[in-house]
Amino acid sequence: MRASMPYRGARRRAGVAWIVYHRRSRRRIATAGRGVPGPACAAPRSVTRYGHWIDFPRNPERDPRTTRARWRPVVSDADLGGLRTVRDFIRWGASRFNEAGLVFGHGTDNALDEAAALVFHALHLPPDLPADWLGAALTRAERGAVAALLRRRLHERLPAAYLTGEAWFAGLSFRVDPRVLIPRSPIAELVECGFEPWAAGLEVRRILDLGTGSGCIGIACAMAFPEAAVDLADVSPDALEVARENIARHGIEARVRALRSDLFAALAGPYDLIVSNPPYVTEAQMRAVPPEYRHEPAGALAGGPEGLDFALRILREAPAYLAEAGLLVVEVGEAAASLEARLPGLPFLWPEFARGGDGVFVLTGAELRDYWKNRACAGSA
Numbered sequence: 001m002r003a004s005m006p007y008r009g010a011r012r013r014a015g016v017a018w019i020v021y022h023r024r025s026r027r028r029i030a031t032a033g034r035g036v037p038g039p040a041c042a043a044p045r046s047v048t049r050y051g052h053w054i055d056f057p058r059n060p061e062r063d064p065r066t067t068r069a070r071w072r073p074v075v076s077d078a079d080l081g082g083l084r085t086v087r088d089f090i091r092w093g094a095s096r097f098n099e100a101g102l103v104f105g106h107g108t109d110n111a112l113d114e115a116a117a118l119v120f121h122a123l124h125l126p127p128d129l130p131a132d133w134l135g136a137a138l139t140r141a142e143r144g145a146v147a148a149l150l151r152r153r154l155h156e157r158l159p160a161a162y163l164t165g166e167a168w169f170a171g172l173s174f175r176v177d178p179r180v181l182i183p184r185s186p187i188a189e190l191v192e193c194g195f196e197p198w199a200a201g202l203e204v205r206r207i208l209d210l211g212t213g214s215g216c217i218g219i220a221c222a223m224a225f226p227e228a229a230v231d232l233a234d235v236s237p238d239a240l241e242v243a244r245e246n247i248a249r250h251g252i253e254a255r256v257r258a259l260r261s262d263l264f265a266a267l268a269g270p271y272d273l274i275v276s277n278p279p280y281v282t283e284a285q286m287r288a289v290p291p292e293y294r295h296e297p298a299g300a301l302a303g304g305p306e307g308l309d310f311a312l313r314i315l316r317e318a319p320a321y322l323a324e325a326g327l328l329v330v331e332v333g334e335a336a337a338s339l340e341a342r343l344p345g346l347p348f349l350w351p352e353f354a355r356g357g358d359g360v361f362v363l364t365g366a367e368l369r370d371y372w373k374n375r376a377c378a379g380s381a
């Protein structure tokens, strides 16, 4: 039953390779809709407006990014003397970022894109500035503003999105600050494609974004399903303030609300679509995260000893809140293998993403209910 699902309403959009595979055996179960790269679904990973995957160092003692992070750059005004143009400052910033061993994983994945994002922001220029303008000279005041921002990135190790106050997710702009995780979930690709093929034929009237942070996933879902009512839930009042700002930013107050809830505790189902990017960083990984990630709320990252504390609770509690034909979509990142080992027989589907990232599973309400019913029967037999 599960293996045939991806063919239901085969994908028509171009650009995303929907390869569904069994995680442990790597056996391919199905492929649907490979095509010509399209504008919405095939952006390169390094483009700043698209989120991408966190790659935590597996062995912090040997990872050059953690050891080089102790290097402290000294940048004096004399260093900036020969810099004139937009291009000069992007190049200079990228060189200093690489020299200092900064870590990128909050919307860009390399020093040049990170420096460009900061330089354009300081100059009030759009992120897709045509190349012709890179040779434009900066005024003295502009040189000071750009240098100050690049220095903050170097010295404070603040991710660029916290310095600019903005992050992009699924082609939408979100207000962000250190009260919320910087949006980067690969779930963006699923939202952009309307969760097809899994949502094909599903009437999506109510959506829940559980652990909403900035509200990025739920708000992007609201845009993808213009008829749906969307609940954004989070346990953090700080995060909910930011989510409410983003609801207003996109003008969707009439059908999107932000609710304080410890997972499902204060919510009322049924939902047709429950999407969640809960905290899933393991305790060992938390001890090793690079400085950039320490600016994010620990409560948005820490998922317990194996990273599974929240995912297991969601899987256990979701059946009471999910419609029978509804979909549960949850990101668990590198904790995927431990999760499958903990719940053998649960028919997880793990989509593969064109822009990178993995560790997101899709399940239906019926599959979840059957699983827990069978486990209960097996337990009582």
Ligand SMILES: C[S@@+](CC[C@H](N)C(=O)[O-])C[C@H]1O[C@@H](n2cnc3c(N)ncnc32)[C@H](O)[C@@H]1O
Residues within 6 Å of the ligand: 180, 181, 182, 183, 184, 185, 210, 211, 212, 213, 214, 215, 216, 217, 233, 234, 235, 236, 239, 261, 262, 263, 276, 277, 278, 279, 280, 299, 300, 301
């Ligand atoms: C990994 S962040 C995801 C934020 C956002 N959805 C995104 O993808 O950028 C996890 C979020 O879950 C929230 N959270 C942590 N524990 C929670 C709980 N018990 N109930 C609800 N939300 C919780 C955190 O406050 C944080 O905003």
